[in-house]
Amino acid sequence: MGVPIQVTFDAAHPPTLGAFWAQALGYVEDAPPPGFATWEEALDAMGVPLDQRDSAYAVVDPDGVGPRLWFQKVPEAKSAKNRVHLDVNAAAALPREERPAAVRVRAAELEALGATRVREMEENGGFWIVMLDPEGNEFCVQ
Secondary structure, eight states: OOOOEEEEESSSSSHHHHHHHHHHHHEEEEOOOOOSSSSHHHHHHOOGGGGGTTHHHHHETTTOOEEEEEEEOOOSSSOOOHHHHHEEEETTOGGGGGGGHHHHHHHHHHHTTTTTEEEEEETTEEEEEEETTTSOOOOEEO
């Protein structure tokens, strides 16, 4: 049995946003239902029309430790600040003085995947970078 939690994202294009987060977190696409070799095969069998096949997407931690991430298509654009966000941990195991450089490197990698850097923060001995995913959801790299 997997982790008993799922984090759900509203999205304009679930497969694209899901692919970003899979790369950002080292996750993989969720496997198709038992008895199906691919999602296309499963969706064909379920009778899902071609124009609706991008309505949802899920990624999972390949080690089964982290939560499943579910991306669901919604018609409206994001309009306000997130009340919950993910933190990408890039430097926790490093000595404090090495963390800012490691965080900046990871932030640059995420920018190459489509994220946007908003600002760097330093407070109470901590350092992190606030970013936006490709659909404008806030997250931090720390």
